[in-house]
Amino acid sequence: MPHLNDTTRGRLLFGGDYNPEQWPEETWHEDIRLMKDAGVNSVTLGVFSWSKLEPEPGAREFGWLDTLMDLMHASGIGVVLATPTASPPPWLGRLHPETLPRDADGHVEHWGGRQHFSHSSAVYRRHAAEITEALAARYGGHPALTMWHINNEYCTFDHGDEAAARFRVWLRRRYGTLDALNTAWGTAFWSQGYDTWDGVIPPRRAHYLRNPTQVLDFRRFTSDMLLECYAAERDIVRRHTPDIPVTSNFMPLWIGQDAWRWAEEEDVVSVDLYPDPRDPLGAQRGALVQDLTRSQARGPWMLMEQAAGPVNWRGVNHPKPRGLNRLWSLQAVARGADAVCYFQWRQSRQGAEKFHSGMVSHAGEQGRTFQEVKRIGADLHRLAEVTGTHLAADVAILHDWHAWWAGDQEARPSQRVDLEDVLHAWHRALWEAHLTTDFAHPEHDLSGYRMVVVPQLYLLTDAAIENLLGFVRAGGTLVCGFLTGVADEDDRIRPGGMDARLRELFGIRVLHEWWPLDADESAECDGFRGTLWSEEIEAADDVTETVPYQGGELDGLPALLRRDRAWYLSTLPEPDALRALLARIAADAGVRPVLDGLPAAVEAVRRGELLFVLNHGREPVTVPVPGRHHDLLTGTTVTDEVRLDRYGVAVLRP
Template sequence: MPSLDDATRGRLLFGGDYNPEQWPEETWHEDVRLMQEAGVNSVTLGVFSWARIEPRPGARDFGWLDRLMDLMHVHGIGVVLATPTASPPPWMGSRHPETLPRDENGQTVWWGSRQQFCASSPTYRTYAAAITEDLAQRYGAHPALLMWHINNEYCTHCWCDETARHFRRWLAARHGTIEALNEAWGTAFWSQRYDTWEEIIPPRRAQYMRNPAQTLDFKRFTSDALMECYTAERDIVTRHTPLVPVTTNFMPFWTGQDAWVWAGEEDVVSVDVYPDPRDPLGGQYNAMIGDMTRSQAGGGPWMVMEQAAGPVNWRGVNHPKPRGLNRLLSLQSVAHGADAICYFQWRQSRQGSEKFHSGMVSHAGERGRTFQEVKRIGAELAALSGEVAGTRQATADIAVLHDWASWWADQQDGRLSTEVDYPEIVRAWHRALWEAHLATAFAHPEHDLTGYRMVVVPHLYLLTDTAVDNLVRYVRGGGTLVSGFLTGVADEDDRVREGGMDARLRALFGIGTVHEWWPLDRGETITCDGFEGTLWSEELSADGGEVVAAYRGGELEGLPAVLRSGRAWYLSTLPAPPALRELLARVAGEAGVRPVLEGLPEGVEAVRRGALLFVLNHRRGRVTVTVPGAFREVLTGAAVEGPLVLERYGVAVLREAVR
């Protein structure tokens, strides 16, 4: 099975999406000159080129792509070649309206943008397979080819009749019988019992709230239907080029794909990540996505497929990146295991919906600050390649559990609080660990957890029996578990467990039979021993658990806010950030987990990858860090011992000095 190493060939990849069909051909040679000046060694071609390659059904125009592939190879630039199937040409929707998706109201989603395809459409799949076959046959042996990139940011949803037929087949395979489906979906409620498979439709617009178990299964189905499109194209290119790795790019915390499942079907796990440059915790967000993507890659190297060299174009106000921030976030991703740092896109578009989305070459051209910073990053990545490419980030002792099915179930209509936002809760817990300078990985609740000293569950409303047994077994085996509120409430069919929490978990945490939920309003807090709780609270009784902190005042006076039973901790509220950081750092210390570096100032991050220590300053001002021992700074060659001065957004890459 090929890997990212087969594409990188012992170096860090640096480049981005290249859309030369938007420009006159004479521009291509200017692009190559600038790419070489910037140290670009990889470009992604063809992502949105379907209409150029196939201007009418069955026609093929490969001449321009032939010239580009040859041009890249002559100048030593590898190609990540995309199948262009994310955006079918207008002729497909015009001639084959059945390929167009329909929304939950039954309205057609027309062409004129991108990703206007129904993943269940046989016609779409036939055309997608045909163009993929021809691309693989034509370019599979081309020396410029580094990697295949299938489609782009799979994110379509469809509720059409073809999708309904596909959904029924999927349901029959999952549940077996209509009786089993009725049991799983709880259709006794509101007279929803189904007599035949043909009666089942996707969860379209309804008079009132829709069946949550049906909606949950439809989200599972949608992820699987999109993955069928991906694997069909992947299998075609793999048949032609079995030694060339294949990827498709995830969007972080995108609700439409179960990325744990998808990652198992990829040779290279890649992600598009766009921290808000105005977010003071943008570095923590970037670290979290790096930790998550690295974990999906099995702990090995992964790929930043897209990031922004400057502003994006889809926020309300699109701020540029301050001087130095692009470099900081790029090197941070390398520290967290990335072996490829790429951008959307190479040259900023002059027309179209993304003309104000930045490029490595901005509208200001090669003299602009953006390109000058890109050149520095390219040079530094080249200098680091021999030191870091192919190595792994140091093993994390802490796992953060995350599950898409639990997220899907948790966000249904009819829940107790719309203020409970799953991604924000996960981010709050990761932030607490990141600010405590504790290295983290991510894991699925059914994964083998025995290699971690500490496992945290920010919030998993839905847990399968397998997952519950896994958590219990982990603690019984000597692991430390810390769980947030509203965890283990429902089973895999979104059926509330008796007592409001799985009995095995209640026993594990020392929770008694009294268990009621008390959500908090936006901005409301609740006083606990030593801290303020936010977002949520619960009426709990203790049964063998030690009350570490109790609620003070109000209806929950004296009841457990934080409960501990041996190595298992339960938080029935979300402590304010400093308190959550302090608590998790305390538990980590008891579990034998130590910070990467002791005594780091706030806003400074330390990450070990291979033999290197990355020290990253996420602050807007100069900071001094004390490093233990003697080091050599890899990028400058300077000796470092004791105090290390980092300018704003500064990065030091340290190798221990040989005495």
């Protein structure tokens, strides 16, 4: 199987989406001049070009793309060639309305935007296969081709009739019989029992609450249908070019795809990443996505899209302050990226994204944005030796999309509990403690980690539970957050409100009640304040340590308890308290930061032999780095300390 290394060939990829069809041909030559000036060595072509390539059914207009492919090759710029299937041409929806998706209310999503396709439509799939086949046959042997990019940001839901028919097929494969489906879905509740497969439909709008396991299975089904679309196009291009790697770009921590399963089907794992430049935790949010993507890739990964400046889809779209684009780009490299790319190369003058930044902004080559892009290109050239190297982490954070889907439904104890927010809170605590983390699926091999943390996994399979028990038995340290191990894979509440094996592991005799907290509430504990959630727990006699609630209905009951190397937090401590707690537990488990004595705003990551030191603050800092080092970015030698300007970066080789 080809890999990202087959494309990078000892260099970091740098470039982005290029949409030359939006510009006259004379602009193409100007673009190539600027690309070479900026050190661009990779562009993605064709992402939204279906109507240009096939302006009417069966037509093929490849002349413009032939010219671009040849120009790129002559200029030494590799092409990531995209299949254009994320945005079908208007004629497909007009002639074949069954290809258009329907929402849960039955409303049709028409052409005029993008992603207007039904993943279940046989007609859509046939036309997508035909244009993909034509592209692969024409360009499979072109010397500019370095990678295939299938579709773009798969994110389509469909509740229409063809999706309903495929949903029934999917369910029959999963359950085999209606009796098994009725049992799994708990249809004895509210007289929902099915007597025929034809009666089973997607979770469309209902008078009141919908069946939660039906909703859970529909999310599973949707992820699988989109994956089928991806795999069909991937298999076509692989048949023509078995040595060219294939990818499709994830959206960051998006709820709609089981990204663990998807990553197994990709040669290159890539992601789009757009932290808000005004968010004081933007760097941590970026680090979380980078850690997750690296873990899905099990090594180097591709930053397929980021913004060189402002985006266009927030309520207020702020530009990146001077230096922040460079800092966040190098942060991605520090955390495993072998490619740093953007949406898009040249900022559009028309269309829905004309206010979304490009590497070349409306200000042109004299603008600050392009000048900063040139500096980043030069930096990446200096860091070529990092390509293909890995990070080592002693801590893993567990995350599972099925648990997210099951927990993110109607009729929960608290709508304030959002798994994404909880995940960020725990990752932030470890990031601010300067601890590098991987992510892992709860059924993955955890033996390589000293410490595993579970911010929240409402749904856990029996295999996952046994995996956690085995990790602790083998000497690992486990830290779990509230509302974990509550349900099985059918979203059926486990007896006792938490799996009995986990209650035994943590030293919980009885979990009496869940006590969610309102926005203006907190739970006072001995030494810290809990937020969001609390639980009425009775501890076993042999627990090793407890921290009690103080005051209120839960006075004296354990907010935190530990049995040997297994910790359970029945609330979410405030940020400083959670950071201090996890840092203490990590130290006891033998986990140490890469550098000691780091200022709060400084991040240090070791990738291979190189030490990345990044200042996320707006003030200069001096960072202790014992010994002599060569800074690859400046070419200078530093001894025992390095000074970083605001948003400054040093990359040190011993």
